[in-house]
Structure formats: C-alpha cells, structure tokens
Amino acid sequence: MFLNEMQEEVRETTRSFVDNVIRPAAEALDREERFPAEIYEEMGKLGLFGIAVPEELGGPGFDTLTYAVVMEELSRGYASVADQCGLVELISTLLVRHGTPEQQKMLPDILSMKRKVAYCITEPEAGTDVSGIRTTAVRDGDGWVLNGGKIWIHNAPVADTGFVLARTDKEAGNRGMSIFIVDLHAKGVERGPKEHKMGQRASQVGALDFSDVRLGSDALLGEMNRGFHMMMSVLDKGRVGIAALAVGIAQAGLEAAVDYAGTRKQFGKHISEFQGVQWLLADMAKDIEAARLLVHSAATKIDRGQDATRSCSMAKCFAGDMAVARTADAVQVFGGSGYIRGFEVERLYRDAKITQIYEGTNQIQRMIIARELLRKGARA
Amino acid sequence: MKILVPVKRVVDYNVRIRVRPDGSGVDLANVKMSMNPFDEIAVEEAIRLKEKGVATEVVVVSIGVAQAKDTLRTALAMGADRAILVTATDDVNVDLEPLSVAQILSKVVANEQPGLVIAGKQAIDNDMNATGQMLAALLGWGQGTFASSVTIEDGSALVTREVDGGLQTIKLKLPAVVTTDLRLNEPRYVALPNIMKAKKKPLEEVSLDTLGVAVRSRLTVLKTVEPPQRHAGVKVGSVDELVSKLKNEAGVL
Known part of the structure; x- marks a missing residue:
C-alpha cells in the first residue's frame, strides 16, 4: 500500500x-x-x-x-x-x-533452520495468564536445575533448542520468571506426542517435560527474573506478525473465491454475475484491506519507536476475527465444494480459527484495547 | 571477462493487459511492471558464469524511463555488480524500436568493452525478437540466438541454439552477442539480504546526449486490437461427424 x-x-x-x-x-x-x-x-x-x-x-x-x-x-x-x-x-x-x-x-x-527452536511458555495451568507457570529453575552451583512441563509448544516434536520460561523466584510473581536456553536433546527432556489440530496442521505442536534437566551458567537469556518482561517486550511484534498472517489467509481465500466465482456457472451464467455473490466478494475485499492497513499502521508505529500496544492489539484482534469471517465467506462462494477436503478454502477456514486464539486471545486483545483507552484516553 | 546484460521493464506477465481506447497501444499507466522474463534468464546466466569464475563482472543496462531503476535493482539483487540506466524518455508509454535500442546499446558496449553481451531473445511486450541480432550486426560481432546452453572456453562461446529442427551448436569467437531462450536456466529467487545489498551497489544514470545517440522512429503503429474472443466449441455425436466436420468445415483433412 x-x-x-x-x-x-x-x-x-x-x-x-x-x-x-x-x-x-x-x-x-x-x-x-x-x-x-x-x-x-x-x-x-x-x-x-x-x-x-x-x-x-x-x-x-x-x-x-x-x-x-x-x-x-x-x-x-x-x-x-x-x-x-x-x-x-x-x-x-x-x-x-x-x-x-x-x-x-x-x-x-x-x-538457516539447521537448529530448530521452540518458545516454551504455556503450561496446563498457565495459558493466557502466564503468571501461573509452575516450571522452576533452581540454582545449582553455577547453573540451574529445570523441572516442569509445557504444553501446546510449537515445534516441540522436532525442536533442538527451547527458550523456556521458568520461575526463578516463587515469591516475586511476574518479577520472578526467567528465560533459559535449553538443549532439548539433553537428559531429562521428554517430548509428548504430536497434537492433531484443526488447522495449521503442518505446524508440529506438542508437550515438553523437564525432569532435573541440568542447565549451565550460560543458559540464562538476559537478566535473571526479567523473563516475563522480556517476553512481553516482543508481544507487540508477535501480534503484528499474527495479524499479518491472518490477512494472508483471508487474501488467499479472496483470490480463490474471485477465481471460482468467475468460472462456476449456474442458471446459465457465472455466479460472479449474481449480486449476492458480488457482495460477499466486496465485503471480503474491504475487510481484508482494512485489516492490512491496521497491520501496516501498527508495524510502522513499532518501527518509529512509538507506543504501539493499542495498535498491535487492534490489528491482531481485527485481523483474526476478519480472517475467520471472511474465509467462511470464501467457503460460501464455493458452496458444497468449499466444504470438501482438498479445496483450498476449506483448509483456509480451518487455518484461520487459531488466529483468534494464539498470541493472546482476541478477548485479551479487547481487554488491552479497553485498558489502553481508559488509561491513555480515547484519542488516536 | 565483463558481461553486459540489457534488461527491459515490461508489463508483468501475470497482468491481464488492456488496449488503450484509441488503439495506439497497450495501457501501461498504473500497471504492474517487471523485468522481461527472457532478460531474467540472461541475468541468471551471466551471474552463473561469474560464479563459475568465467566472468569477472556483470553489468546490467536498461534503456527507458526512470522507473526502470526498479528493474535494475532487481538484477542487482540477483547478483549483478553494477547497473546503468540510459534515460531515453519520461513517457511510460513510449516503446523504443529495436534499432534505436541496438544503437544505444552499441554505444554502451563501446564504453564498457564487455567480452560478451547476453540479452533476452525478445521482450514479452512487443515480441520483436530483433535487438540482439541488430546489436551484433552494428558491432560486427558473432551472434548466438535462442540459446539453451552457453559454454565459454578459450576465447570462444559454444552456444546451443533451439532451432526449428532441433538443436544446433555453434562456436562463436568472443566478443559476441548471445540471446537467451526459455530453457537456458531457471532464474533464482532473490534472497532477502541481497535486496538490502543491492541498494548499495552502483547505479549510474546516463542520458542519450551523453551517449551521442538520437532516437528516431521508423515504425508507425496503425492500430492495436485485443485478440478475438474465443467461441464455444461444439460436441460431435460420432466419429463420422467429426471427420466430416474436419473435412468440410475446418478444412484440415
């Protein structure tokens, strides 16, 4: 643009x-x-x-x-x-x-992907609320000993190196977590089975279990007890990324739908000649464009060093909701075919759903937007 | 050895082209433009020759509007070392004729003294298929057109040409002009870091005056028309009917 x-x-x-x-x-x-x-x-x-x-x-x-x-x-x-x-x-x-x-x-x-990584935050009791993590890293000589379990970790079945958020001070809440670089081939690391997901199925997701995993003195990333803040500091960028990802899914759906509507014939004419279908396509296009502009605006704010939190949450939330709604429209344009495995739009609809969930659910994004509004005022 | 590769900015091959209402040509305003695909093959071949240690420098040149800089940057990102833009017009709708382009290129060749010029066999916009041949004639160099393979050895180029009857291999004394066919190579994807690096590579702009060439048009476009709409086919009921239609209607039997 x-x-x-x-x-x-x-x-x-x-x-x-x-x-x-x-x-x-x-x-x-x-x-x-x-x-x-x-x-x-x-x-x-x-x-x-x-x-x-x-x-x-x-x-x-x-x-x-x-x-x-x-x-x-x-x-x-x-x-x-x-x-x-x-x-x-x-x-x-x-x-x-x-x-x-x-x-x-x-x-x-x-x-170069010679070393595959995993970002290990989520636990059974700590999803959206990260402060609930129970994985611990306890001082042992000049290193640490890691214990605990992570679930729904992207790349867990294949990764070589984990970046693991663990509690290093039980009393200190969000100021008592640190990030450790963990060799996932090390003794004490167990991998759970691969999860079979609704969409984005080439992404390998699974559990990781750590029992008495020895970490050296060089395993700590950044400052001790600052893990939560480090994690939060890359959230804006993460949200822009997922928002852009959602736009890409919807864009693929739009392209497929426009092509199909221009070739599929019913009642002797292309279905693109029916206003009902045209309006579906028009709504898809305008919402995709709006989401893309939100993404670009949020990304530009990050690049300019401006406060981007509200923009990033708005982009992520809008783009995720948009992607689910508009890939559903793409399925609609395809009619019965769109419901069949092997048609791209069927996959896109499944792939879109998680964009409302991961990288902070869209409910959390709305909380953030509202909090920012009430704290910093409604002016853009 | 230095290799010179002329590249042309043309309508992207994915774009559905439209004829201007007055029939004077194809509408080029606000249309996505890219490097002519045959030129991309030429750039790729030159870079491969450099990677093999046969060539020492790859210089790309484009002739036309200032926007052709984008095309040159793409070539630099692919791996060319240096670019020259000959600004010949500020009207995106002007398409220079092959002889003018060949004359301008011959001046660039005189300045640069390359050992080899690799050009696309034709540009996908007007499909003239003439510039490489004209350039070779103006320079008095050998030419190997429609190349599907190029090997350099002992001051010569072995060029395999895709001709009507099959493949023909010729030996050209260098310097020479080679034009590329589709099967010469598959151009690489540009790596992202190279897009960044291409920004720092030299891109020189020269004017027609500096080169001492005057562009003169010899051709007049009378009209441009869109291809006729394809009509629906017919289903035949039997082999006999098919044969009779082929004989009597299509006239091919």
Whole structure:
C-alpha cells in the first residue's frame, strides 16, 4: 500500500517463492501433518527467517513493516509456514536484544533452520495468564536445575533448542520468571506426542517435560527474573506478525473465491454475475484491506519507536476475527465444494480459527484495547 | 571477462493487459511492471558464469524511463555488480524500436568493452525478437540466438541454439552477442539480504546526449486490437461427424 521500493521488492520476491513452492505444497502438508523441512531449508537460504535480524548478526536487517509484508505473503501460501517464520522472528528478536555475543552465535543456524527452536511458555495451568507457570529453575552451583512441563509448544516434536520460561523466584510473581536456553536433546527432556489440530496442521505442536534437566551458567537469556518482561517486550511484534498472517489467509481465500466465482456457472451464467455473490466478494475485499492497513499502521508505529500496544492489539484482534469471517465467506462462494477436503478454502477456514486464539486471545486483545483507552484516553 | 546484460521493464506477465481506447497501444499507466522474463534468464546466466569464475563482472543496462531503476535493482539483487540506466524518455508509454535500442546499446558496449553481451531473445511486450541480432550486426560481432546452453572456453562461446529442427551448436569467437531462450536456466529467487545489498551497489544514470545517440522512429503503429474472443466449441455425436466436420468445415483433412 504505502510500501517503499525495497519493501515492494521483498513482497514480490516472497510472493514468487510462495506461488511456486509453498502454495502448491500446502494441501499435502495439511493432509499429512508434515513438517516441511525442505521448504524451510530453502527459505533459510533466501533469508526468509529472522527478517529483522541485523546484517552483522547474519540476518537481512529489515524493519517490522517488511516483516509484516513477508508474513502476509508466506501465509497467503500456507499459514503454518508463516507461523514458523513468526516463531523464528520472536526467538531471534529475543536473542538480538538480550543474548550474550556467545549466545548470538547460534543465530545463523537458527535462521538457516539447521537448529530448530521452540518458545516454551504455556503450561496446563498457565495459558493466557502466564503468571501461573509452575516450571522452576533452581540454582545449582553455577547453573540451574529445570523441572516442569509445557504444553501446546510449537515445534516441540522436532525442536533442538527451547527458550523456556521458568520461575526463578516463587515469591516475586511476574518479577520472578526467567528465560533459559535449553538443549532439548539433553537428559531429562521428554517430548509428548504430536497434537492433531484443526488447522495449521503442518505446524508440529506438542508437550515438553523437564525432569532435573541440568542447565549451565550460560543458559540464562538476559537478566535473571526479567523473563516475563522480556517476553512481553516482543508481544507487540508477535501480534503484528499474527495479524499479518491472518490477512494472508483471508487474501488467499479472496483470490480463490474471485477465481471460482468467475468460472462456476449456474442458471446459465457465472455466479460472479449474481449480486449476492458480488457482495460477499466486496465485503471480503474491504475487510481484508482494512485489516492490512491496521497491520501496516501498527508495524510502522513499532518501527518509529512509538507506543504501539493499542495498535498491535487492534490489528491482531481485527485481523483474526476478519480472517475467520471472511474465509467462511470464501467457503460460501464455493458452496458444497468449499466444504470438501482438498479445496483450498476449506483448509483456509480451518487455518484461520487459531488466529483468534494464539498470541493472546482476541478477548485479551479487547481487554488491552479497553485498558489502553481508559488509561491513555480515547484519542488516536 | 565483463558481461553486459540489457534488461527491459515490461508489463508483468501475470497482468491481464488492456488496449488503450484509441488503439495506439497497450495501457501501461498504473500497471504492474517487471523485468522481461527472457532478460531474467540472461541475468541468471551471466551471474552463473561469474560464479563459475568465467566472468569477472556483470553489468546490467536498461534503456527507458526512470522507473526502470526498479528493474535494475532487481538484477542487482540477483547478483549483478553494477547497473546503468540510459534515460531515453519520461513517457511510460513510449516503446523504443529495436534499432534505436541496438544503437544505444552499441554505444554502451563501446564504453564498457564487455567480452560478451547476453540479452533476452525478445521482450514479452512487443515480441520483436530483433535487438540482439541488430546489436551484433552494428558491432560486427558473432551472434548466438535462442540459446539453451552457453559454454565459454578459450576465447570462444559454444552456444546451443533451439532451432526449428532441433538443436544446433555453434562456436562463436568472443566478443559476441548471445540471446537467451526459455530453457537456458531457471532464474533464482532473490534472497532477502541481497535486496538490502543491492541498494548499495552502483547505479549510474546516463542520458542519450551523453551517449551521442538520437532516437528516431521508423515504425508507425496503425492500430492495436485485443485478440478475438474465443467461441464455444461444439460436441460431435460420432466419429463420422467429426471427420466430416474436419473435412468440410475446418478444412484440415
């Protein structure tokens, strides 16, 4: 929309890779629930992971808006692939901001997907309310001993390295959590079975169990007891990423619906000639555009160093709700076919649902928007 | 050896083109433009020759409007070292004729002294398929058109050409002009970090005056029309009916 020349070039490049490699593979990846290692290896070579990692640390060094553009384009091909990009972006952002030079040495392997990462926050008793985590890291000599369990962790079945939020001070609430870099092949780490999900089925999600896992002195990321705040500091960016991902899903649905409406004939004419269908398409297009503008506005605020919390929550919430509603419209345009496995819009509808749930539920986003309104005033 | 690759900014191959209402040409205002796909193959081939150590420098050149800088940046992001924009017009609807383009390119060649020029066999907008040939003629160089394979050895280029009857391999003394066909290679995807790096690569702008070329048009477009609408086919009931239709209506038997 208001992208500069370079951002346009990134969009074009990503789009051609998506059209040739990702979008054609999506149906099979969804059906087989398969981790597309070969696609990720290729993406690593093209610099499609760690979009904002500075050049000197091995990344392309783009801004948040460019990251949002990449996320939308990837997701237009397949949301699971975009979500992997989002995951790597968050982990690498944490490493860039808080990692020691020694810890940052793992960045090139993370960006090339030679080292697969997992961001381990959620627990059975701590979903939206992270302060409820029970995983503990207890001082032991110059290191720590990690105990506890995480669930619904993206990449858990395949990851090499976990970034694990654990309690380091029982009494200190949100000021008593720290993030540890954990070798997931180490003794004491158990992986639960892969979850079978409704959508984004190529994303491998499962549980991780830690019993007496020994962590060295170099395992702590950033400051002790600041884990919660570090995690919160990348939330805005995470939300922009998921908002862009939701826009990408809906965009794919719109493209499919427009194509179909222009070819499917009933009563002797293309269904695109019926006003009922035209209005569906028009509503899809306008809401997608609105969500995209919210995403770009939120990303731009982050890039300009402005307070972006309200914008990011608005983008995430609107785009997620929009994606579910408008992919449902895409299914509607397809009629019975849209309800059949193997048709892209059927998958898109399933893939969209989680965007209202992960990266902070849309109910939480509304709480945040309201809190910001009441605290800082209603003026934009 | 230096390789010079001319690249043209054309309507993107995915765009559904529209004829201007006055029939003077195709509507180019507010249409997505990209690098001519055959030129992309040419850039890729030049970069591969550099990666193999055969070439030392890849210079890309585009002739036309200032917006062609985007096309040159794409070539730089793919891996070209340096770009030259010859600003020849400020009207996006002006399409320079092949002879003018070849004359301008011959001046660029005189300045740059490349050992090889690799060009697309044609641009997908007007499909002239003439610039490479004209350039070779103006320079008095050998030419290998419709290339599906290029090998450089001992001051020569072995070029396999896709001709009507099959494949023909010719040996050209360098310097020479090669034009690319579709099967020469598959252009790479641009890596994101290279888009950033391309911004820092040199892009020189030169004017027609500096090159000492005057552009003269020799062709007049009389009209441009859209292809006729495809009509619905017919179903035949039997083989006999099919044969009779092929004989009597289509006249192909």
